[in-house]
Amino acid sequence: MLTLNYIIRRLATAFAIVIGILVLTYILIYLSPGNPAYTWAGRPRGPKAEEAIKMAENELGLNKPLYIQIYIHVNRFFSGDWGLSLRFKQPIIVVITRNLIASLELLIISFSIAVPIGIFLGVISALYRGYLIDKILYLISSLFISFPRFWIAIIFSVLLQSLGINIFGRIAPDYTLSINYVTGSYIIDSLINGRIDIFIDVLIRIIPPSLIVALYPTALTIRVIRFSLSEKLHEEYVKQAISFGLPRNKIVYKYALRGIIPAVSQLQGITFAYSIIDAATVENIFNREGIGSAIVKAIPYNDYPLIIGLLAVTGILFIIINTISDIIQVVSDPRVRI
């Protein structure tokens, strides 16, 4: 049951996490070497270069005490004024929005692949525990969990390239100006524009990186379902259902599986955050936009408004996903109160 207490608690947690991200990131950037004013001033030259850097420090408030800088930054963040990217000179909100949409597109497709496949293979593994198929699935899931995804991504991209399959970027250059961008999601926008050819191109380009990102959640889902379902299959209500002569698939999918949905949904919430990190490397290898690749590009230039904005949005995303997991838990199991 979804209670008011839960909503208040979750909002408070979200607020605390965002504040924590803002303050901690700001302190870390403050302590790290390099002066963000150099980036903001755009590498000034000539007799006024020194003055330009001082003015930039003044504009950014870098000459104020740390606690005042943090206060100003947190205050501006919550009032919706996230400022401009020091490197790209564009509003943070604009940069984050387009990269967030690109990342979400990738992550949603990844989880759309990972969850059903993970559940399906997890069930098979549980049902045939100890058999060859279970051992193979166990080995594969171990490999998927332990192998570095960036390495698999490189190998995969080289393999696809050698087959002549074009997977570079989010959309074919020929199509870049062929659609009107409404949502920023190329999948949705191509459909809105009624361009099936572009829709297919975009899907073909998103599936390989999605498969890489999907490896970890798929493997973890297989493992969790294998373990949890095996336990469920030994519970009394399942044994009773078997004794009533109910079909095996019905017992597994309608009764036993329902019992482990809360655990699976919690797992997806946690792995989603981890997958954002995976997505960062995969985005770079496949030359896709996204939160991860934007962070990678912002860090070397001390673009702290962008770094903080991106991390805060990632934090908020993480909270939203976990809240959805909680809600799924409540819906699937009425005994649960959150």
Added chain:
Amino acid sequence: MKLRYIVLTIVLILIILAISYAALQKKVETTPITSPTETPLPTSKERIVVYAYRDTITGIDPSIEFDTGIVILSNVYEPLLYYDPIKNEFKPALAISWNKVNETAWIFNLRKNVKFHDGTYLTSEAVRFSILRSKLIYEEKGIGPGWIWNCLEDIFIVNETSILFKLKYPVPIPLIVSSAYGAYIYSPNLLRYANASDMIDEKIRLWFEAGNDVGSGPYKIELYKPESEVVLRKFEDWWGWDIVNNSKAPEIVVIKIVEEPASQELGLLDGSIHIATNVAKANINRLLNQGYKIINQTTFHNYILMFNAKRWPTNITDFRKAVLYAVPWNKVIEFAFQGFAKEASGLIPYGYPGYVENLRYEYNVTKAKEILEKLNISNTKLELVITSGYEEEERFASLLKSSLNQLGIDVEIVALPWEQVKEKGVAVWRNPDDAPHMIINDWWPTYPTPYDYLYILHSADIEWNWSGYTNPEYDELIDTAFQLEGIDYDKAIEIYNKAQKVVFDDAIAISIADSIQPYIYDPDRVLIRDEALNPLYMFVIFFQYVEVVS
């Protein structure tokens, strides 16, 4: 049961996608393939070129941008003149003729019927507005390349197509108006578009950075995502299409930000990229064997090794000379730059005004040892700061380290992001012992004056003089030469040469090499004419001179 349907649906979707993709592949295979690679994309009626650039775009305000934005600005905006430093000749752009009225006054006559991308026409007022904005922003905020207009007293409108530059002191103004930065002309209507109150209103900058433009160049900005890609579309009303006579010029130019060399190579191989700028140099020969072509462009981008003149032992001139004698200069080009550089001399790159031959230190370990013995310096440790991610700097640093090891000098190589390198360099003025003994600074010019390269050792330039070098004689020489440029150019160059000799004798800073920029391209897809590249414009391809051949 519901789960079963979901799984079934997903499987069906995947099958449909696979079939659709196979159909697309088949369609492409039926068309004659002339490229060394196959492209699975459906052919488009529009001619498209994809250019992979190695760095994110730092801005597109034509009066402020002073970094990577040049790649876009040079195709979207135009200056009054272009300058070809190799041929030492000017080429008319927005101005068709110019003449010197007296030492401090020049008249420029503008090209007629030049349209800006907003449909309005080029006027004298537009020229005045654009240049004064660059100058004013620099004077007010110190940002941008507007310092090139310090010489300017005012610009007077003679008539709709003629303007008069009134100078504070004589300068070679045709060189300044052909600057790679800060000399672009645009429509003053942007005041209205940006809802700005005056020419230095911050709203104008934000308007530009949102991806808008009011240039007159052959391409206009269609999509601007500085961290990932920029798309330009051909401007059909550009005045120069008849002159260029290129019916195969690209209609769409996609500038993709691809930082990883491996990704650029992959993109090139699968046909997603047509021109690459940052492929691992070791792989270039393999690509050439596969049918790709290369253009090696001489650039004015060089790498300057600077010594800390305020910290022991690099504060000793003879010690610095010993270090330079210990560098195996004959290996620098082949090992550090893998052949993609030219042997440097002094501080100024080859082909650039003020270049002097034979300002080089020979490789002579014996001489280096003798100097060190005389100085009684041994078993010392030096810190060398380089920019991380610059393959050339990393290789040179390792070469220097192994060479100096022979002399009992240990070199600690510190690779840092550029912003931190800069901070380390500037530290020489605040606390010299915090600054490294040696640091590498890569440099490229704003407009072709030797002063641009030599000013980084001027005692007044505490932002870029990372040596902490203070030599009044040197300062006076380059200041005098700069003032003479507009009166007696030959004499000015002579004094600049003398200043370089002073630096050379002091061994305070030296160019490691003049880099050569390789552009790798698919010849079955594009043809790059000679005019498409100009060493004054780093990484710029003038796409009106590119032909899309398939």
